[in-house]
Amino acid sequence: MTAGRVPGLAPAFLPAGPTALLVDLPGAAAGEAASLAAHVRAGSVAAGLSLLDVVPGAATVLLDGLDLPAELGAVRALVASWSPSRHGDVAPGRLVEVPVVYDGEDLADVAGAWGCSVEEVVARHTGAELVSAFCGFAPGFAYLTGLGSADPRRPGETTWPWSVPRRASPRPRVPAGSVALAGGWCGVYPTASPGGWQLIGRTDLDLWDVAADQPALLAPGTRVRFVAVR
Amino acid sequence: MSGLLVERVGGPVLVVDDGRPGWAHLGVPRSGPADPAAADLARRLVGAPGSALLEVVLGGLALRLRGPGRWVALTGAPAPLLVDGRARPVAEPVWAAPGARITLGHPPTGLRSWLALGGGVDVPAVLGSRSGDTLSGLGPRPLEVGQEVALLEDAGRPAPLDVPPPAGSGPLRLHPGPRPDWRGPDPRAHLARCAWEVAADSDRVGVRLAGPALPLTRTGELASEAVVLGAVQVPPSGTPVVFGPDHPTTGGYPVVAVVDPRDLPRLLQARPGEQVRFRRA
Numbered sequence: 001m002t003a004g005r006v007p008g009l010a011p012a013f014l015p016a017g018p019t020a021l022l023v024d025l026p027g028a029a030a031g032e033a034a035s036l037a038a039h040v041r042a043g044s045v046a047a048g049l050s051l052l053d054v055v056p057g058a059a060t061v062l063l064d065g066l067d068l069p070a071e072l073g074a075v076r077a078l079v080a081s082w083s084p085s086r087h088g089d090v091a092p093g094r095l096v097e098v099p100v101v102y103d104g105e106d107l108a109d110v111a112g113a114w115g116c117s118v119e120e121v122v123a124r125h126t127g128a129e130l131v132s133a134f135c136g137f138a139p140g141f142a143y144l145t146g147l148g149s150a151d152p153r154r155p156g157e158t159t160w161p162w163s164v165p166r167r168a169s170p171r172p173r174v175p176a177g178s179v180a181l182a183g184g185w186c187g188v189y190p191t192a193s194p195g196g197w198q199l200i201g202r203t204d205l206d207l208w209d210v211a212a213d214q215p216a217l218l219a220p221g222t223r224v225r226f227v228a229v230r
Numbered sequence: 231m232s233g234l235l236v237e238r239v240g241g242p243v244l245v246v247d248d249g250r251p252g253w254a255h256l257g258v259p260r261s262g263p264a265d266p267a268a269a270d271l272a273r274r275l276v277g278a279p280g281s282a283l284l285e286v287v288l289g290g291l292a293l294r295l296r297g298p299g300r301w302v303a304l305t306g307a308p309a310p311l312l313v314d315g316r317a318r319p320v321a322e323p324v325w326a327a328p329g330a331r332i333t334l335g336h337p338p339t340g341l342r343s344w345l346a347l348g349g350g351v352d353v354p355a356v357l358g359s360r361s362g363d364t365l366s367g368l369g370p371r372p373l374e375v376g377q378e379v380a381l382l383e384d385a386g387r388p389a390p391l392d393v394p395p396p397a398g399s400g401p402l403r404l405h406p407g408p409r410p411d412w413r414g415p416d417p418r419a420h421l422a423r424c425a426w427e428v429a430a431d432s433d434r435v436g437v438r439l440a441g442p443a444l445p446l447t448r449t450g451e452l453a454s455e456a457v458v459l460g461a462v463q464v465p466p467s468g469t470p471v472v473f474g475p476d477h478p479t480t481g482g483y484p485v486v487a488v489v490d491p492r493d494l495p496r497l498l499q500a501r502p503g504e505q506v507r508f509r510r511a
């Protein structure tokens with residue numbers, strides 16, 4: 001699903017109200033928006049920007065709290081100083097291993113959708129290196145997708161090429177720690193909430209702790225591997 | 231204890247302060263008062279700028295003051311304010327003696343009032359804010375009858391005179407949004423052309439507007455992207471939702487316009503059934 005950036009296709013600056021810009025990254029690879037967001041966050045003070053929030057999406061970064069149009073030039077310069085990371089090294093972020101008991105209620109449905117065994121679903125999920133592309137839906141809920149393959153013989157491939165539809169009817173309550181799939185994304189519910197994703201397992205890891213310096217374990221840019229446990 | 235006993239609630243009563251800007255990249259809504267200028271005025275009047283105060287929907291609130299007397303001030307929707315049965319002015323500091331009963335009647339206009347108390351409401355701060363967030367559940371939940379609410383020590387001095395925020399009028403100003411071409415050809419012109427009715431299921435997350443649907447000029451799915459306060463999002467139904475302070479940090483439907491932040495409080499003060507109009511900024 002992530003074909004990599006088309007070389008030469010420059011980021012577009014879309015209007016988002018009087019104090020914000022949405023930087024659009026057409027054809028962004030997994031983790032690229034998070035990479036740009038980290039770059040802007042790190043450089044905003046030196047650039048003299050008044051940013052309140054820097055929020056990556058799947059292929060965009062919202063810059064909110066700007067003094068426009070006065071700061072437009074500094075924003076453009078800061079974004080231009082970011083070099084889109086090349087395939088395979090888009091996310092130099094830290095690696096988090098997530099232990100999972102693969103006993104989700106929808107595991108058989110996912111295997112059915114992919115035409116493979118339950119064991120193969122687990123093998124694919126534990127074999128991929130994922131990256132937190134952005135957070136949304138709930139505090140600490142990370143949208144995880146496959147990093148580009150590090151194998152030079154397989155350029156353009158990602159480690160997570162699989163997709164699965166949402167459930168026809170959402171569950172009113174999904175327990176915290178549920179590991180789930182929908183579309184080309186994987187997510188771990190940080191707190192109990194309603195949810196329509198396919199549940200494949202559960203983890204005991206605390207994904208969200210408001211008392212911690214970094215409240216979200218899987219903040220954008222974090223690399224993630226899932227490890228099967230009993 | 232020094233604080234309040236909640237004796238009666240009408241509409242939802244939420245503790246708010248300046249919210250949680252800076253955490254949106256982790257999926258944390260900004261939250262905070264629906265009208266920051268009105269909340270600021272109330273807090274300045276009681277000498278507690280930056281403190282946590284109460285956002286009250288459609289009055290109906292009764293509180294009993296515990297501990298020492300306090301200055302209180304009411305702004306926003308002009309709910310009739312009684313202290314120990316005596317009518318008191320809005321947008322002025324009002325003294326409430328020890329044990330006073332403070333009540334808010336039904337406001338003749340508007341939807342939300344802000345009640346500030348000297349010292350400010352003392353609830354545990356979460357990610358640096360005491361605001362209740364109705365979407366994510368961070369911070370305190372809306373107040374319930376019988377609940378005791380702690381107040382911080384009142385060290386401030388009331389401000390006897392202040393300048394109320396100017397009451398805007400006329401159509402709400404619309405700025406361009408990032409995805410106008412999805413609901414084209416000119417979604418701001420469409421929004422400005424007709425009157426929109428505030429729907430009953432509007433809340434702090436979003437104000438839903440009923441009116442002639444915007445045309446779908448692009449179908450398919452938009453990859454999730456971050457949205458701003460005041461964003462006008464148009465789902466496939468074609469009827470817009472304007473995001474309020476507890477809005478989700480990202481959305482998958484196109485944002486075609488953004489309501490000017492100076493005008494957004496007036497939209498959030500509109501009652502279900504009331505009509506609003508827009509114009510280009």
